[in-house]
Amino acid sequence: MQDIYQYIEQHREEYIARAQQLVRQSSVAAQGVGVQEASGIVMAMLASVGAQVERLETRGQPVVFGELNTGAARTLSIYNHYDVQPAEPLELWHHDPWGAEIADGKIFGRGIGDDKGDFVARVCAIDAIQHVRGQVGANLKFVVEGEEEIGSPNLEHFAREHQKRLKADACLWEGGGKNANEIPEIALGVKGIAYFQLSVQSANTDLHSALAAIIPNAAWRLTWALGTLKDQNERVRIKGFYDDVRRPSPSDHAALKKIKSSANRMKKLWGFKNYLLNLQGAPLQERLTFQPTCTICGIWGGYQGSGLKTVLPKEAFAKVDFRLVPDQDPAKVARLLRTHLDAHGFRDVKIELLGGEHPSRTPMDSPFAKVCVEAASDVWGVAPAVVPMVAGSGPMYPLGEKLGIPTVMPAGIGYAGMNIHAPNENVRVEDYIAGIKYFATIFERFGREP
Amino acid sequence: MQDIYQYIEQHREEYIARAQQLVRQSSVAAQGVGVQEASGIVMAMLASVGAQVERLETRGQPVVFGELNTGAARTLSIYNHYDVQPAEPLELWHHDPWGAEIADGKIFGRGIGDDKGDFVARVCAIDAIQHVRGQVGANLKFVVEGEEEIGSPNLEHFAREHQKRLKADACLWEGGGKNANEIPEIALGVKGIAYFQLSVQSANTDLHSALAAIIPNAAWRLTWALGTLKDQNERVRIKGFYDDVRRPSPSDHAALKKIKSSANRMKKLWGFKNYLLNLQGAPLQERLTFQPTCTICGIWGGYQGSGLKTVLPKEAFAKVDFRLVPDQDPAKVARLLRTHLDAHGFRDVKIELLGGEHPSRTPMDSPFAKVCVEAASDVWGVAPAVVPMVAGSGPMYPLGEKLGIPTVMPAGIGYAGMNIHAPNENVRVEDYIAGIKYFATIFERFGREP
Numbered sequence: 001m002q003d004i005y006q007y008i009e010q011h012r013e014e015y016i017a018r019a020q021q022l023v024r025q026s027s028v029a030a031q032g033v034g035v036q037e038a039s040g041i042v043m044a045m046l047a048s049v050g051a052q053v054e055r056l057e058t059r060g061q062p063v064v065f066g067e068l069n070t071g072a073a074r075t076l077s078i079y080n081h082y083d084v085q086p087a088e089p090l091e092l093w094h095h096d097p098w099g100a101e102i103a104d105g106k107i108f109g110r111g112i113g114d115d116k117g118d119f120v121a122r123v124c125a126i127d128a129i130q131h132v133r134g135q136v137g138a139n140l141k142f143v144v145e146g147e148e149e150i151g152s153p154n155l156e157h158f159a160r161e162h163q164k165r166l167k168a169d170a171c172l173w174e175g176g177g178k179n180a181n182e183i184p185e186i187a188l189g190v191k192g193i194a195y196f197q198l199s200v201q202s203a204n205t206d207l208h209s210a211l212a213a214i215i216p217n218a219a220w221r222l223t224w225a226l227g228t229l230k231d232q233n234e235r236v237r238i239k240g241f242y243d244d245v246r247r248p249s250p251s252d253h254a255a256l257k258k259i260k261s262s263a264n265r266m267k268k269l270w271g272f273k274n275y276l277l278n279l280q281g282a283p284l285q286e287r288l289t290f291q292p293t294c295t296i297c298g299i300w301g302g303y304q305g306s307g308l309k310t311v312l313p314k315e316a317f318a319k320v321d322f323r324l325v326p327d328q329d330p331a332k333v334a335r336l337l338r339t340h341l342d343a344h345g346f347r348d349v350k351i352e353l354l355g356g357e358h359p360s361r362t363p364m365d366s367p368f369a370k371v372c373v374e375a376a377s378d379v380w381g382v383a384p385a386v387v388p389m390v391a392g393s394g395p396m397y398p399l400g401e402k403l404g405i406p407t408v409m410p411a412g413i414g415y416a417g418m419n420i421h422a423p424n425e426n427v428r429v430e431d432y433i434a435g436i437k438y439f440a441t442i443f444e445r446f447g448r449e450p
Numbered sequence: 451m452q453d454i455y456q457y458i459e460q461h462r463e464e465y466i467a468r469a470q471q472l473v474r475q476s477s478v479a480a481q482g483v484g485v486q487e488a489s490g491i492v493m494a495m496l497a498s499v500g501a502q503v504e505r506l507e508t509r510g511q512p513v514v515f516g517e518l519n520t521g522a523a524r525t526l527s528i529y530n531h532y533d534v535q536p537a538e539p540l541e542l543w544h545h546d547p548w549g550a551e552i553a554d555g556k557i558f559g560r561g562i563g564d565d566k567g568d569f570v571a572r573v574c575a576i577d578a579i580q581h582v583r584g585q586v587g588a589n590l591k592f593v594v595e596g597e598e599e600i601g602s603p604n605l606e607h608f609a610r611e612h613q614k615r616l617k618a619d620a621c622l623w624e625g626g627g628k629n630a631n632e633i634p635e636i637a638l639g640v641k642g643i644a645y646f647q648l649s650v651q652s653a654n655t656d657l658h659s660a661l662a663a664i665i666p667n668a669a670w671r672l673t674w675a676l677g678t679l680k681d682q683n684e685r686v687r688i689k690g691f692y693d694d695v696r697r698p699s700p701s702d703h704a705a706l707k708k709i710k711s712s713a714n715r716m717k718k719l720w721g722f723k724n725y726l727l728n729l730q731g732a733p734l735q736e737r738l739t740f741q742p743t744c745t746i747c748g749i750w751g752g753y754q755g756s757g758l759k760t761v762l763p764k765e766a767f768a769k770v771d772f773r774l775v776p777d778q779d780p781a782k783v784a785r786l787l788r789t790h791l792d793a794h795g796f797r798d799v800k801i802e803l804l805g806g807e808h809p810s811r812t813p814m815d816s817p818f819a820k821v822c823v824e825a826a827s828d829v830w831g832v833a834p835a836v837v838p839m840v841a842g843s844g845p846m847y848p849l850g851e852k853l854g855i856p857t858v859m860p861a862g863i864g865y866a867g868m869n870i871h872a873p874n875e876n877v878r879v880e881d882y883i884a885g886i887k888y889f890a891t892i893f894e895r896f897g898r899e900p
Contacts, residue, residue: 223677272665291663296763299750301746301748304749309480
C-alpha cells in the first residue's frame, strides 16, 4: 500500500480542497437548507471516480446511489450522509460554520467530521487507488442519504424498495475516528433512537404571574411530566421500557474489557465533574455501550431574556431523545411514553415522534470486522479498539442487519475533540489524510479476501 | 364634580394624546432601554401642572419626585412607575408595542395599562381641576420610579433616605381597574415577591446526546431541581416556606365573600380548562388573595429550533418567582431556597435573587379606603369591589406600611382584558377617560376630609 499512501500524501492539498468544497455547501436537513445543492456536489464527486450515479427519490430528501462496477468478485456497500446538524448556537463558533477554514492544523466547519469529510475521504481513496493501480479490487455501492441528522425517516422504506440494488457482501458504515486515548475505534453496531417533541399549552396567552395562584402553568406541567420520565438515579420510569433490553453476552463483556478507558481525558476535555452515578471503569463503559437513555435535548417556555419578567407562560416545549439498545423498538417506545404520560395525569402533554431508528448489531467474529481491524493496524501501527456497539445511532438496521449484510462502522478521520453536533466541529488535517489511507486499505484488503 | 367631568370630556383628545406620548417612549428597565428618556417626559408632565420636580438618583434608575404644594391641610402621596415590562414576544403583537395605536376603541401599547396611562390620567385629573377650580384641594407628592418591573431593587433604600420628604397623610398607589365582571376594584395591599434566576452548567460545551448514558445533563438537573420546589398539588416543598404566612382574619373572609366571582369569565377569556386544584367559589378567591406562589416564569436550555438536534445541553436556566403574603420575607425565602436545593443534592443549581419585595397591607377600615370607595361610586355608579390584597406585587411596604402611611390601590383605567405583562396590552378609551374623572374625584374628596 506504500505506493498508494505516497500518492495520497502528494495530493493532500487537492483532497483537502474537496472536503472543503462540500462543507461550504450548508445542508441542514432539520431546517431544509441547502440539502439539494449538497446532493448535487455528492453526485459529481462520485461521477468523478467513474461511478454510475443515480438520484433516488424518497418522500424526503433524495438518496444518492453510486455504483462503481469493477467486475470484481465481491461487493462492498458504503453508507454516508450529506446532511448535517444545525449550526446553532452560532455565537459560540470561532470560525464560520460554513467556511471550512483551516486553523491550528484543523479544518473547522459544520459537517466536516459528521459526515462530509468521511464521505469525501472515501472518494479520495478510490481516486488514489485508481491512479496508482488502475482500478479498485472490489465493486462499490455508495448509499449517501440526506436525512441522517433528522433520524433517516425515509430510509427504511427506501431500503425495502431497493432491496436488490442494495445487495452486498458487506457494508462499510460511516466512519468514526480516534477515541480520547488517540486509539482508532471500530464499532459493530449502533444504538437506536426515538426522538420526541413534547408540548403543553395551558392558556391562550401569557398571563401576569400574579395569577399563578389559581391558573395552570405550562412550564410547571412540562417540568413535572419530564420529572416522571427518569429519576435522579438515571432509571427510566416508563413502564415496560426495559422489557426488550438484551443483556450483554460474555463475549460483549470481554470486548469491553479490552478497551482502554478514556474516561479521565473526556472529563478533562469537556469540563464535567463526575460521570453519572459516579461510575468508572468497566461499569462506565458498559453503561455507555449497552444502556438505553432518556435525554432532554432542549427545553423552552416563557421569558428567557435578561432581568425580570413576571409572566405565567401559556406554553412550554421539550425535545427528548431515547437511545435504544437491542431489541428495543422506537414505535413501541412511543406507545409506552403516551401510556405513561396518560397514566401519570399528563394527558395535556402532547408528544410527536420526530424520528425513530432501530438499534442494530453485527457479530463480533464477522470477517469484515477483521478487514477493518487489520487495515487500522496497517495505517496507524496500533491495534484498534473494537466496541460491540456505539452510543450513537444511525439507520444501520434497514441497510445492514435487515438485509443480512454484515456492517462495520470503521475508524476514520475523527477524534475526541472534534465537537460533533456542537459548535466548532473540526477534524485534524493529519487525521483526514490518514483516513483516506485507511479507506484505501479497506477497499484493497476487502477485494483480496477469499 | 360635574363641571370637572365636563371639562375632562371636552379635553379627551388632548388627554389621550398625553398618554400616547409617554407610551411611545419605550422604557424597559429589564433591558435598560429608553428609561432615561421616559423619566424626562414624566418630569415635564409634572412640571406642566405646576409641581416642583426633582430627579432623585438611586443606585439604579432615578425616582422622579414631584411636589404640588397647594397650602392645603392634608397631603397625599402618589405612587407610579415609568418603566414597563419587556414587549417580547414581539411576534404575538397585532400593533406596534411602542405605537400607542387606537383600534376598536382601545389604546394598544406596552405600558398603557401598567402603568403609564395610570400616571398620565392622574396628571390630567390635576390639570382639569386646576382649570375648573383654580387649584387642587390637597398637597400632592408624586413618587414615580423607573424600576418597578424589575422588582424596585433600590426603592427601599430610597424610602429610608427620603423618609421626611415622603411624609403624607395617605398614599394613592398605582391604580387597577375593572375586574372581569366590569366592577371597579379597590385593593388594600399587595403580595411580596422573590424573583430568582436558577442556572446549571454541566459541561463546557454542548455534547452529542449519545453520551447522555454517562455524562450529566444540565437540563435534567434543572428539571429535577424544579420538581422538588413544588408538587403537583401546588404545595411548595421548601422547608419553612409557609411558617410566616398570616392566616386570613374573619374580616378578610367577610371582604372576600362580598366579591362577585369573575372566575368563569377569566376562564373563557384566557382559554384555560380548569382552575388549579379544580377550585371554585370562595376557596378560589381565598387562594388567589392569601396564598403564596412558586412560578416558573421562563425555562430554557439546549436546542429549541425546528426538527431534531441530538444534543446534550451544557447549561440550562429558569426564572422562578415566589409571590409572598404577610409576613413572609423575600430575603428569608432566598435563604430557604438555597438550603432546600443543597439538602436535595442540588448544590450545582446556582440561584440569583433578581428582585425582592415585602408584602404589605392597609387595614380594611382605613378612612382613605373610604375616600377611594366613594369616589368610585361617584364615577361608575356602582359599589366597587374591595379586596384585602391583590395577587400582584409592588413596593408598597417601604413607601407605605413602613412609614406608617395608609396606602390604597384604587380602581383606575384598566380592565380584565388589558393583557397586562402580555402581548397586546391595551386600555379602553372610555375607561381611560373615566379613570381621569375618578382620580379628580379622589383628589377633591381627600382634600375635603376632616
